Amino acid sequence: MMETVMESPLPGHKWREVKVHCLMPPYSPTANSPESSRVQHIQSSVVSDSSQTHKTSAKINLPEAFHEAGTPYINECEISNYICQSTCVNEPGGFHCECPDGYQLQGQRMCQDINECESEHDCRDEEICWNYYGGFRCYPRNPCHEPYVKTGEGRCRCQSHTVCQGLPPVIVYKYMSIFSDRSVPADIFQIQATSVYPNMVNTFTIRSGNEGGEFYLRRSSNISAMLVLTKPLTGPREYVVDLEMVTQSNILAYRSSSLLRLTIIVGQYPF
Numbered sequence: 001m002m003e004t005v006m007e008s009p010l011p012g013h014k015w016r017e018v019k020v021h022c023l024m025p026p027y028s029p030t031a032n033s034p035e036s037s038r039v040q041h042i043q044s045s046v047v048s049d050s051s052q053t054h055k056t057s058a059k060i061n062l063p064e065a066f067h068e069a070g071t072p073y074i075n076e077c078e079i080s081n082y083i084c085q086s087t088c089v090n091e092p093g094g095f096h097c098e099c100p101d102g103y104q105l106q107g108q109r110m111c112q113d114i115n116e117c118e119s120e121h122d123c124r125d126e127e128i129c130w131n132y133y134g135g136f137r138c139y140p141r142n143p144c145h146e147p148y149v150k151t152g153e154g155r156c157r158c159q160s161h162t163v164c165q166g167l168p169p170v171i172v173y174k175y176m177s178i179f180s181d182r183s184v185p186a187d188i189f190q191i192q193a194t195s196v197y198p199n200m201v202n203t204f205t206i207r208s209g210n211e212g213g214e215f216y217l218r219r220s221s222n223i224s225a226m227l228v229l230t231k232p233l234t235g236p237r238e239y240v241v242d243l244e245m246v247t248q249s250n251i252l253a254y255r256s257s258s259l260l261r262l263t264i265i266v267g268q269y270p271f
């Protein structure tokens, strides 16, 4: 903060000029992203956010006031909302910034999510720890339910053709974290076929979880599509979005599908 004292037009008064330059943070990918996995039919990856820098500059003239003790009094927290990323606490002779639960101060003014999965968490052995903005979750290592059986990390296959009629043969479970009120539109998740055959056409659709129209699936090629966030999400909230890839060939009368069940954990704060 830069500070100069100038003479006021009013006799006996001085004006204090305070310039505040505050850099809001760029998005910092955590250990959760970018992240990708390959399965038999689907490859997916969380898309890194493009760095965004919000620069705010405030230039405010404040009349010089005095404490009873005669020391100059300035409430820095009233100068700008951007002086702290989260909470500004005024104190005699200065101020300090505080962060909400689940965050730690990064420098003097910024807040950084604590990755509880790298330190202390209470997930059990049969669970995986998933970090998100402001907290963490424990998810079962085996997400498969009858009639599906686990055939890989987060991957479930239905073994019986008779029981599985009308059901997707494969369900892949993926997780991602996102903070509140992210600017849109934003590419957040890529889904991609890993097995490519000639004369096969892949189509991608959002099967469920998009009742509010928050997402859009943009086909980027015959083997890939991008999930686009079209509305800012406000947390804390969890979305479960089912993305389906259908592979078919009219020549061979072949049709197969895979389902990617994406859990999106939205943090409470926009950082």
Ligand SMILES: [Ca+2]
Binding pocket: 102, 113, 114, 115, 116, 131, 132, 133, 134, 135, 136
């Ligand atoms: Ca966390």
